[in-house]
Amino acid sequence: MHRVVIAILTATLLGACVHREVLVPSDRLSVVETNGVMPAPSREDLTAGDRPALIGPLDTIVVDVFNVPDLSRELQVDASGRIAMPLVGTLDARGKTASELGEAVEAALRGRYVRNPEVTVNIKSSVSQVVTVDGQVVEPGLYPVTNQMTLMRAIASAKGLSEFARQEDVVILRTVSGRKMAGLYNIAAIRRGAYDDPPIYANDMIVVGDSPERRLFRDVVSLAPLLAAPLIAVLQ
Structure with missing residues (x-):
């Protein structure tokens, strides 16, 4: 009986072991030998592609009106996505980039209050541009x-x-x-270089699935000493 239990435990443990796959060169992946040196990335490799940051509710922004310090200030976008400024009034900031909101402030000031206004808007902190990471992390x-x-x-975050x-x-x-x-991805394949690490955008939700095999592996390992102990005693 105990031999049967040991055989089942062994088969389960072997089946649950993770096998590390060897990196294979392809048209998408160049593999450098362990004694080789990887080339340094180019400047283009270090620069992210254009992905505009959009202003959303409850974000904090800094508005700077050149040569008009009384109008320059830090603002929090309200829950409806609007901001309010002296001489400007209320503007809808939601869904705009910083430069687009700056142009809207310039348009509100131009002619009536400030001659040729120059406005710079920067996003100081954002609570609207977030991703949800859930599941087994x-x-x-x-x-x-x-x-x-x-x-x-x-x-990693x-x-x-x-x-x-x-x-x-x-x-x-x-x-x-x-x-x-919904897109299904394989982290192990990304780590092997089988395909690119996909970009993540605001409001995405990432859900990492659960592995019953890993749970079984842990349970078997924790039970193995208890099951093996009577057998050892009998053999002695």
Whole structure:
């Protein structure tokens, strides 16, 4: 009986072991030998593609009106996405880039109050440009989205995958033109360079799946000493 239990335990443990796949060169991936030196990235490689940061409700912005310090100030966008400034009135800031909002402030000031106004707007902090990371990560939660945010970076922001994460079952949920969309990704394949690390955008939701096999592996390992102890005693 005990031999049968040991055989089952062994088969389960072997089946649950993670096999590290060898990196294979392809048209998308160049593999450098361990004694080789990887080339340095070019300037273009270090620059993120154009992904405009949009202003949203409760974001904090800084408005600077050149040569008019009384109008320059730090503002918080209200819950409806609007800001209010002296001489300008109320403007809708939601969904605008910093430069677009600056142009709107200039248009409100031009002619009536300030001759040839020059306005600069900067986003100081954003609570609207966030991604939700949920499921089997160490610290699920909301994380700010930057120009260079990708799936792997978002998971790293959540302190990485948890013990029971299923690497081949990672879903990105996104709304595109009012339509809900879902993409299934394999973290292990991304790590191997099989395909690019996908970009992440504001309001995306990342859900990392659960691995029953990993849970079984932990349970078997914790039970193994208890099951093996009577057998050892009998053999002695």
